[in-house]
Amino acid sequence: MRQLRFGLFENAQANDSGTATWRYPENKRHLFDTLAYWQEIAKICEDANFDFLFLADAWGWADVNGSRPDICSVEGLDLPRLDPAIVAAALIPTTEQLGLVITGSTLLEQPYAFARRMATLDHLSGGRIGWNVVTTGTAETAVEAFGVPMVAHDERYRMADDFMELVYKLWEGAWEPDALERDKLGRYADPAKVHRIEHDGPYFRSRGFGNTSYTPQGTPVLFQAGTSPAGRAFGGKHGEAIFLGGGTAEKLAEHVRAIRAEAVASGRRPDAVKLMSAFACVVAPTREEAQRKYDAILGAQSPDVAVASYAWFTGLDLSSYDPQTPMTDLRTELSQTQIARFAGQTVGDVLKDWHAHGVGVTPFVGSAEEVADHLCELAEGADLDGFLLTPQVQPGSTRDFVELVLPILRERGVAPTGYAATTLRERLIGQAEPTLPADHPGAGHRAAVSAAVA
Ligand SMILES: Cc1cc2nc3c(=O)[nH]c(=O)nc-3n(C[C@H](O)[C@H](O)[C@H](O)COP(=O)(O)O)c2cc1C
Known part of the structure; x- marks a missing residue:
């Protein structure tokens, strides 16, 4: 079995749908x-040799058709949040090797400014940055807040x-990697290696110079998580690491x-894309103790969160229906x-189900050996490259995994015991160069490549 890669799922907000509630005493x-919160989490990840800390993000809030906006503020769900790029920046000086991966929306960000923000992070971190590309589909409230139209x-x-x-033109083509001379008696940069870019696309336009020089990784490591046919095609073309939402080995294997x-159809190697499944566990020395802990965690989450979280995806307020109503009687224009x-x-039934894990993964409850066995079975059965640990209680769930499960995985030789390289791409994707490989579509925008093609 190959050595597995690990990342930690985080979210710069107090609540999360499902079992992750700030109300749980610990x-x-x-x-x-x-x-201090983020420094503690990042230190646990780095001490455990995780490849990265992932900061998920979303705009908007669960409005439940305008009927129960109070749930968000009462439960700390979706509101308030922090900007993940700035959290990542704050963690650069307190970490040395840990990758920092943030979500950014192609629907709501401005590409020219976004490219500069990511390049700044990649420079300052010495090549430890990743971007989870999301197209932002669920929150009508987000597009209203931005004052932009929803796109199908x-x-x-x-x-x-x-x-x-x-952004490839800006990251790969605008500045050549060796453009900077920083010669006090000569030039700061060689103008022959600084190129104007021109982009006149169906949605975005830009013309002129890139605002940042070539960074240690050029393009940040590209993550993606869409599982619809369009999402998979996008992931196969651009993604270097893909998050899957968990499930059985058979279901994961199919994805x-x-x-x-899709990667092969885009002219890439099948293993150019690393597949990482979200994974949650409640672990204790015995399965019985783990079950008691899980019940206590579930008991701390307000049932209102399930109502708001389900409404965020569907626009439907399940609390306004008789609990006996068959789900097939409901209609929505959002997530079918x-x-x-x-x-x-x-x-x-659905409110009960959603209360247990929201849209996320159902935690595996068991002893450390059982969790380790389960992870190995999933990885082998589905040909996975690694896991994204999604904690319910912070830092408790992460510590439990690191202290109880990780040593077993290390003993089996399937978990890293140190950091092999400094950039996130070299380590996670397992390649010798820190920049995009030649078969990735972004690499075709490099100045030398474009000149050769022209
Ligand atoms: C582990 C994981 C993490 C995700 N993180 C985010 C996120 O931070 N922000 C977001 O808007 N969507 C996030 N998503 C949702 C996906 O990016 C995607 O929007 C969703 O799967 C719907 O895409 P599709 O319609 O192509 O299937 C995540 C999904 C998974 C499985």
Whole structure:
């Protein structure tokens, strides 16, 4: 079995749908807006040799059709948040090797400014930055807050493609890697190696010089997590690491096969894309203790969070229906998947299910050996490259995994025992160079390559 890669899922907000609630007495998530919280989490990750800390992000909030906006502020759900790019920047000086991966939306960000922000982080961190590309589909409230129109699902991926082409031009083509001379008696940069870029795409336009020089990784390591046909095609073309939402080995294997096939269809090697599944566990010395702990964690989450979180995905306020209502009676213009998933069940069943894990992964409850066995079975059965640990209680869940499960995985030779290289790309993707490989579409925008093609 190959050596597995590990990342930690985080979210710069107090609550999370499902079981991750700041209300649980030992959870420190209510301190997410303090630097000390993030430094503690980052240190645990780095001491455990995790490849990266991932800061998820979303704009908007669960409005439940305007009927229960109070849930967000009462539960600390979706509101308030911090900007993940700035949290990542704050962690650069307190970490040395840990990768810092942040979510950024191709629907709501301005590519020219976003490219500079990411390049700044990559410079300052010495090449430890990754970007989880999201097209932002669920929150109507987000587009209203930005004052921009909503864009339909597949069109959002075409827009994302255009966004990528522009940022590749800025990251890969605008400044050659050796443009900077910094010669006090001569030039700061060689103008022959600084190029104007021009982009006139269907959604984005830009003309002129890039605002930042070539960074240690050029393009930040590209993460993605869409599983729709358009999402998989986008991931197979641009993604270097893909997050999967968890599930059985069979279900994960199907996604893995489909995404590797998309990579091949885009002219890349099937293993050019690293597949990492979200994974949650409640672990204790015995399964019984773990189950008691899980029950206590579940008991701390307010049932209102399930109502708000489900509404965020579907626009439907399940608390306004009789719990006996069959799910097949409901209609939505938003996520059809989140209704179809529950065919044959009632509104009451769904609220109970959502309370246990939200849209995320169901935690595996067991002893450390059982968790380790389960991870190895999933990795082997689905041909996974690694896992994204999604904690319920912070820092408790992460510590439990690191102290109880990781030593077993190390003993089996499937978890890293140190950091092999300094840039995130070299380590996570397992390549010799810190920059995009030649078969990645971004590499085609390098100045020398474009000149040769022209
Ligand atoms: C582990 C994981 C992390 C994700 N992180 C985010 C995130 O930070 N922000 C976001 O808007 N969506 C996030 N998503 C959702 C996906 O990016 C994607 O929007 C969703 O799967 C719908 O895409 P699709 O319609 O192509 O399937 C995440 C999904 C998974 C599985």
